[in-house]
Amino acid sequence: MSRSWGYVRRNPLLLVGVAMFILLLLFWLIGPQVIDVTRARPISAMADQRPSAEMPLGSDSVGRELLPNLLVGSLYTFEIGLTAGLIGLVVGTILGFIAGYFGGVIDSFISTAADVALTIPALAVLVVIASVIKEVLNVRNLALIVAALSWMRPARTIRSQVLSMRERSYVEIARLSGMNDWQIIVQELLPNLLPYLAATLVGAVAGALLAAIGLEAMGLGPQTEPTLGMTIFWCNYYGALLRGMWWWWAPPIVAILYVFAALFAISSGLDELANPRLRRAR
Amino acid sequence: MNATPLLEARNVTKVFASRGTIGARGTTTVAVNQASLAIHATPPSIVAIAGESGSGKTTLSRLLLGLISPTSGEVFYRGRPMEAIKGAERMAFRRDVQAIFQDPFEVYNPFYRVDHALEVPIRRFEPHKSAAERRALIEQALDVVGLRVDETLGRYPHQLSGGQRQRVMVARALMLNPSIIVADEPVSMVDASLRASILESLLNAHDQRDIAIIYITHDLTTAYQVCTSILMMYSGAMVEVGSVEPVIKDPLHPYTQLLVGSIPLPDPTRRWAAVQASSSAAGQHSTTQGCPYAPRCPQVMDICRTEAPPLYAVSANRAVACYLYRGAPAVATEDVSALYIGA
Amino acid sequence: MSAPVLQVRNLCVHYETDAGPVKAAENVTFDLARSERMGLVGESGSGKSTTVLALLRMVTPPGRIRGGQVLLDGADLMALSPEQMRRMRGSAISLIPQAAMNSLNPVMRVRDHFYDTILAHDRTMSRAQLAAHTGELVEAVGLRPNVLRMYPHELSGGMKQRVCIAMGICLRPKVIIADEPTSALDVVVQRQVMETLGRIQRQLEASIILVGHDMGLMAQFVDKIGIMYAGRLVELGPVTEVFGLPLHPYTRLLINTLPSLDAKAVFKGIPGQTPSLLNAPAGCAFHERCPDAVGDCWKAQHVLTEVLPGRWVACPCHAGAAA
Secondary structure, three states, rough: OOOHHHHHHOOHHHHHHHHHHHHHHHHHHHHHHOOOOHHHOOOOOOOOOOOOOOOOEEEEEOOHHHHHHHHHHHHHHHHHHHHHHHHHHHHHHHHHHHHHHHOHHHHHHHHHHHHHHOOOOHHHHHHHHHHHHHHHHHHHHHHHHHHHHOOOOHHHHHHHHHHHHHHHHHOOOOOOOOOOOOHHHHHHHHHHHHHHHHHHHHHHHHHHHHOOOOHHOOOOOOOOOHHHHHHHHHHHHHHOOOOOOOHHHHHHHHHHHHHHHHHHHHHHHHHHHHHHHHOOOO | OOOOOEEEEHHHEEEEEEOEEOOOOOOEEEEEEEEEEOOOOOOOOOOEEEOOOOHHHHHHHHHOOOOOOOOOEEEEOOOOHHOOOOOOOHHHHHHHHHOOOOOOOOOOOOOHHHHHHHHHHHHHHHHOOOOOHHHHHHHHHHHOOOOOOOHHHOOOHOOOHHHEEEEEEEHHHHHOOOOOOEEEEOOOOOHHHHHHHHHHHHHHHHHHOOOOOEEEEEHHHHHHOOOOEEEEOOOOOEEEEEEHHHEEEEEOHHEEEEHHHOOOOOOOOOOOOOOOOOOOOOOOOOOOOOOOOHHOOOOOOOOHOOOOOOOOEEEOOEEEHHHHHHOOOOHHHHHHHHHHHOO | OOOOOOEEEEEEEEEEOOOOOEEEEEEEEEEEEOOOOOEEOOOOOHHHHHHHHHHHOOOOOOOEEEEEEEEEEEHHHHOHHHHHHHHHHOOOOEEEOOHHHHHOOOOOOOHHHHHHHHHHHHHOHHHHHHHHHHHHHHHHHHOOHHHHHHOOOOHHHHHHHHHHHHHHHHHOOOOEEOOOOOOOOHHHHHHHHHHHHHHHHHHHEEEEEEEOOOOOHHHOOOOOEEEEEEEEEEEEEEEHHHHHHHOOOHHHHHOOOOOOOOOOOOOOOOOOOOOOOOOOOOOOOOOOOOOOHHHHHHOOOOEEEEEEOOOEEHHHHHHOOOO
């Protein structure tokens, strides 16, 4: 335990990132106890109010109180990012393992599919899909759409890791010990990839968040849930910038920056953990 | 006398082809070129496969272990061809033929403690054993190689020394009483003072438990110490086969002579003789025609360049693939296995 | 007898870890004469690589040189400024590092490796001079000049190693340190490479320190041999004398346990393990494994002393022993 603490002290980025996330979690957990989240719905408060003692972040043009809006919105946005990132990672990992371990025709098929999908401008596709299913676009569907185009990079990177790990002596020993291919994948290869998977997850979540917020900012998001991206869209729609309503457009931007900063810190920290050569000698 | 060998490679060839890309043709490498080897059960063989890097000795060992398939020729286990061995029979083969590899660090999965490497074979080959029985078997195996349980089990690979890790691998190989152990350069990455004990464990396994050993190495001195028969390989081809005493003390093939003469003897009064007239070859596997050693051989003749020499039996347990000995009778493929019966 | 080209006095290198200092090299002391070949032999962890890195002041943190002098032709390398030391490296004292052939830049041609090194020390050479100089160098190591145009992956292991030797001598240093130059090579190529190295050394009239663990190779190549154990130099002397009559128990065991072609199935090892360099035992580092340990060995630190002319040993049993 003391050795891990000593390590964390030398890897401040990881600590900072994790701390930022813990703060965010606390905000989400404790927030609803002190803030009335029902006021994030439209027509809950007087519209266009500046921040005051009763409404610390004021309200927007349709009567949403903006502090509850921030709480609920950031949670939704992160939910989208996490769901999409997780689905993308899981699908990508499975495909990456199969392609890397078994090789041959399966590998060619999966790799080509991933390469082709990577060249498609994801945002353009997402825009098309989102505009088509506008009526049923809620948080869950948005997450699924974004996930559909975020499996390729994890698949590619996991595949190359597996390709190099496949030739290691301990895999040969496992084969000589009578393990079959699936047992080798799950028992021998997967555990060694955990730090790598964690880092890839962080990257996948960040990518998914970016895609989701981008879509929402253009209005292609859930119409009823006040995600951060949708808040930015409504800001645009109602001209909040021109009207000087900083309490409306500033908080979502700050929140997005905060989440990305935390993700970046964790990702850098995990990078150092997964790659011992980067570990700084004292 | 000529009973079915335990494990036999008959005229195996392995060609590796790398895929070309657009604009560059792929290359083919002949890693093993018509090699034959036989491991007998009684008395259990103890054979060295010796050669430089690129000689094909590792590829031959992988063929014998059934990890890769030959391009031509066949590998037999107890008389059955390797491709026909599947399912339960394959598991029996895996249990019966164990291996020890060169790098004592790479063979361990860094995620697990070293116990994992010892437990997995028992779980796979003897699934009915209880946890207590497994533990007993592991402790006994560690004891045989001279390791203390409290200093070994429960530790991660990086917490043990190279010598200890390799001894755990030897324990793993011996644990389930195989018939054959294939040891691929088991001591080349271990400190000199620990090599002796590992090699001794191998020899004891042979003498006391009737386990046949295939010892792959580039170090002729330890090959001489441990084995009774030796197969010298060069560029994928068999060069000299037979009892280790005459092959090392009185080498006949020009390559064997060069190799034995280049051994750095730990005796400052017996230094290397003057360099012979052979040039350095820039790459191996260059020609597929003729004797692979022809480009470097100081005694090369015209026929050497056009046709690869067969094995000539210069005595009952010795054969050389060199036209210098064409006076002796050529060895037929089916008789090669008899050369491996120790003198 | 001319003055020695290299004098090392009480060199100490420690690695600072969370758990305390690891004494990788302690009080290493030896001389190297002009045109002399010295071998530094020991098992892994004995401190031989650390020692030679320290000679070049190339020890990286967490390792630190804790003390000692290294006099190259009278000038103390430890006292030089970093810039002065940089100029010494390669030109006065050079290193052919372990597995050097793996550190050749795969995207640079061989000749560019040389140009880099030479230009780092002497910017005034013209392209024509560079080409001529490198041509001579590769021929000196027995390679054909067309090697210069090639990329490292087009060369075999032995050829790459010879390129590394050529790089090590391209500035005509007085001391060449070769750290396990043939460890990845097979015996035939090893012999060729060592013979090349020897020939170069004689031509340049340079001194060589050969670091390794292969006693056989040492016996074949060096004039003087130093044995290291657990960070200390325990024996030093002419190679024929040390092999003929080893004075330190570790040397004796090391030589006796070498596998030989004279007897089959004789397996002797040295029981026990090298001690941890972190919590080094007080007293002689070898005493736990030593068959001749006497009462004081467990607490008294044995110092390297000259017991016979040119023969140094760190063991009291042989202090004053006659040949």
